[in-house]
Amino acid sequence: MKKEINFVLNGNSVSIEVEPNEKLLDVLRDKVGVKSPKYGCGRGECGSCTVLLNGKSIRSCITLAIEVDGQEITTLEGLQKDGITPLQKSFIEHNAFQCGFCAPGMTMTATELLNKDPHPDEEEIREAIAGNLCRCTGYDTIVKAILDVAEKK
């Protein structure tokens, strides 16, 4: 019972056949070959699979692929089409990662925040990324990295 879906991925149109129970994360990673969203929990708890759906962050591990038919998906690969973004630069500058597994999801969530509000304060940053788990850093450099971009904007 496969169904063809069409969506825009990082500015390019994608047409692909999926099963109705296939998750967006699996389709992106295993069928389309976009590897930056990661599987961490499969329940929308860790945030590693975060992508943007029409500019809003979603958990691709609990989103069915058929739901994105006719819509627009952005992953980290799409954000850096013209070179790395100020946010990515700031993550490097502030050492805001260690193992790197949560970094793509963290970056997508922070990108959504900064698109919505270019000047969030620390409290708003903490609120925004409270759903993205990081087991390595203790989060303080992540806050600093996002805050730095917010202050420079």
Next chain:
Amino acid sequence: MEYKFIGKEFKRVDALSKLTGRARFLADIILPHMYYGIFLRASIAHGEILDIETEDAKNVEGVKAIVLGRDFPHNYGHLIKDRPIFAFDKVRYYGEAIGGVIAKTEEAARVAADKVKVSYKPLPIITHPKESLNNKEVIIREVSPTPDMVYRPVKGTNIFHYDVVKRGDVEKGFEEADIIVESEFNIAPINHVQIEPHGAIALWDEDGSLTVWSSTQAPFTVRYFLSDIFELPLNKVRVIAYYVGGGFGGKSDVGIEPMVALLAKSVPGHPVKVILSREEVFHGSFLRGNFWGRVKTGVKKDGKIVSEKVEFAMGGGGSGEFGGTVVDGAFKSAVGPYEIENVHAVGYGVYTNLPPTGAFRGYGHPETHWMIERQRDIIARKLGIDPVVLRKKNILKPGSINIIGQKIEEHNGNLEKCLDLVVEELDWPNNIGHIDKKNKKAYGKGFALLQKSPVMPTNAASSAILKLNDDGTVNLTVGTQEIGQGIDTALTQIAAEALGISPEKIKLVPYRDTDLYPYEWQTVASRGVWSVGNAIIMAADEVKHKMRKVAKEIFSVDEEDIVVEDGLVFPQGEKEKAITYKDLAIGYTLPEGSGIGGPIVGAGYFIPEGLVYPDPETGQGNSAAEWTFGAQGVEIEVDLITGKVKILKAVTAIDAGTIINPENARGQVVGAMAMALSIAQREAIVISKEGKIRNDSLTDYKISTIRDVPSEYKVFFVETEEETGPFGARSLAEHGMVAMAPALANALYNALGVEFFKLPITFEDIALAIDEKKIV
């Protein structure tokens, strides 16, 4: 000492690939002709396997093979041989793998796995280590000691290993003491919760060789076990590892690789891939086992500790192979960083009906320090003296003898300085705790000390290879793994310092491959910088030596008159004649056209010399390499209505010798503090009375989010140069974990006047204690 590249700012070499999503992790790998595997898991916590019915499963479309434990009934292990690849006689914990299904898709494998029916004869279960220690009726695993066995199982019990420390005469010590303090402690089992789940891919070639891709901290140990289990020479086993998405010890012990390799053996020519679901990570990887212990301390009125007796048991789960060495680690720190004349400590590893215990950041030290650093504060209170004063009277300093009989030297570090820095940051002893009844809040400060040395075999070795390229750049290969700790960056700086060229010119080749990279024991024990760093210095010396040998021909001088410095090679006093590394990298061409020398490669190794096995009866002996000392503290605010604790400040002062990369070093300490506080405040594996893990998801097993971590972190480095370390460096990656929990509990006492003896200390526990004590 002044260094050019050590201790200087240098951005992580893995930054760009990790922040662009291009960094490769195991799950990203898709190979041609690949199949997928799903493990069959036990639905009871303890019982004999009677029958396994697989007919229906085999008929599912896409299924290629079903492999069961009984097809390969083998227990592996290096120290005790008690770990089955798949359970074959009985299951010893809920979720233990009893086999696996291989299919063309993961979905087909999953559908088929659900159709496998297993019948069991259930047996009684034991999950608590104290209960297991004293139980002789329910024997989870029968192991008889053999002469070649490294562990010391006790026949007719669940004890699979134990360690003893004996110094002086504790009973005599207790008689001399003015007061005796006795306490009992518990810690719940926990999971590492690396954000990347465990996984492996295995491929058997037609020629009988085996390749395994794994997210592992220990590619060479994986190779060793695979070679041992499948009786292959080491050069027929190849282990490839990409970046590890969080390790914390949980990917250093060998569990999933033999399982996937056994599955793949039934479909040669096809790689088989298994990535654990988050639920399976809880049931089917390794845990930090639950812990029980008691401490009896004899103290003089002035605070001098004269005698201490420690007994503890660590739950080892259904197999002890990877848990017994945690006991070996813990016993060396059984009384913490103190000099005590009379000590008797016994630590046991005991089987339980839980997933096996393995390495976890801190390796037994957070557990023993939980007891000891609580005990120190309790003693100080009983004597009415300041806990800083009590500690200073007893801590290890140069000249002290620790409990395994080692004499502490100046270069081992300055614990007292660490303590001073932390208490100064906490403004101790001012306002150490009070209750604000009006605002329904309580405030407290607490601190604790720590020590740790790398827990490893006496011969844990490292190696490194430096290869000069013809443009003067350098490729560095090592076998130690980048697991997020920043080792690739630190080692690049060490190579730069040793070669005298800038770190930008050095490429530490990312990812690991046992066929191509030099040997490394394991990436554990915080020993990477120390051990591999030393190997790199030796490799750099070889590079320089080879360049000198060529340069002496060029300049017609003696070898010892050639200077190799800052990327230049020249005869002593004639710097204007200097040639560069580039000129010598692949051989030098003399003016008349003939070549001399050749491509320059330097290899180096390191092994910790002089370590010996501890005496089995007394635990005495030089069994621990370099010690790192430190102190940690917190300032907290407690909500008296909800019990919620806010960490206002978390502090660590640590003497890790020379700091190679200050920003990354701080990152390690801060990350460890956050992890330790998450564990201390909210992490516990909850076990049902049937022995099932009830909170096997991140919804129910909570780790700290950004909302829960300290508002402020402070890190101080005391840099007493380590004699045995590269440029004076020593271990630091685990240490931020070791003393946070007791520091928190000590602060809670100062805030509320309540003594906590078990971990975690949840908000609920605190609210109940506030209620019971009628604080509000």
